[in-house]
Amino acid sequence: MRIVRYVVSRILKLAGNLSKGVFFAVHFVWSSLRLTIPERAGPLVRPTSNHPIPRIVWQTNFSRRVSLNIYANYLFNRIMAPTFEFRLLDDDVADAFIATCDERTQANYRRLQIGAAKADFWRVLTVYHHGGVYMDMDAGLVWPLGFTLGGRRELYITDQGDRLTNYFFASAPNSPQIAEMISIINRNIEENVLKSVWDITGPSVFNTALRGKNVQIEHRTTVCVQGLITNEFFQYLDRPAGKWTKEQQTKRVTSPDKPASS
Template sequence: MSLDFEYRYVTTEEREEFVKQNAPTRVYDAYMRLNDGAAQADLWRLVTLNACGGIYMDIDATLVWPLKHLIQKDSEALYVTLDKNGHYTNFFLATAPNNPIYLDTINKIVDNIEQEKVSQGVYHLTGPMVLTNAINDKEVESKSRKYVAIQGTFTNEYFQYIDKPRGKWTHKKPEDLLK
């Protein structure tokens, strides 16, 4: 739906290399402690977007409207809310480089990893709740996910994780999230 944008797919190995080359040692060390691909991707996408700017979407997300209709040229960032609870999501992120909220989120994730705050799982360790807490009461440009992108195009978990049965982040035991 957005042919005027460049698309890139990044492998697990490329993610690690990018974090190593573009983040402080403390962030890279925290990244390397993560034992879950989704949690790694949570941190990587923030590091990447904070360094380079751009738009991130999960591979199983589908745009509702073309990006040029969603993001204004003078926008610094767009945050997407989940309808049910008002939390912000991280399956769609859009920002200019050097976003202070992203930097705060990265630091909160690193603190969570260093303090081994795994009891509430990925959602609170590296995921959307960390971004939601970083935004807190700041005024940001946001839209409901129903107007931006729908997550979960791969609705059958068996086929989405055919190489790793019960491999989805929601099945990870908290004690298995960190090395």
């Protein structure tokens, strides 16, 4: 079955690459086209059974108004996860959720100065408290999500170097592994030694927290692939600062001083 899933993912990747040409053509003709993804969308098909991992896909973006390419990616994932509710939180809604967390977490979140780092912290906090699946906006499922998760309590994926990544993960609520990730991020912010989003709040946190742990892990090519039908151009079309890799070259990830309580 894993071989079948891999072959399907390669076919989808090829189709996705071909579709990008169409999206570029549409953008050339109608560059101002934007579509709004709803904050909350119920499942397309009513689930027939309960699973340890809640059937919620969590996503975040600086705005819910997106390019046609990103909107098409969203619809594709909805089809691949028909029994799942989708929730997209923009910056304001994400900030409101953080305001319900403990004071230490709130203070450290306010110290983050790059949006991607805030999104990293938000995703582990959200999945810890509520459970569900987190997916980046440019991530594309390569196999129906319900079948991929089955009766598991968690699922993490690795990239081409067999390193854990954080653009997709799934867990039941109150996971001790994710609690460890939250602790690591809080400590990284407070120590303020690391310089990269990747290390402070990103995939390095997953690799540190899960090293040696007995958790469910699969390779990305059989679960979920970044850039399946999207690319960086369309994702950051309306964000002048661009991707976090560029932003952190001119701005510190973490403010040097602890901000005053708001």
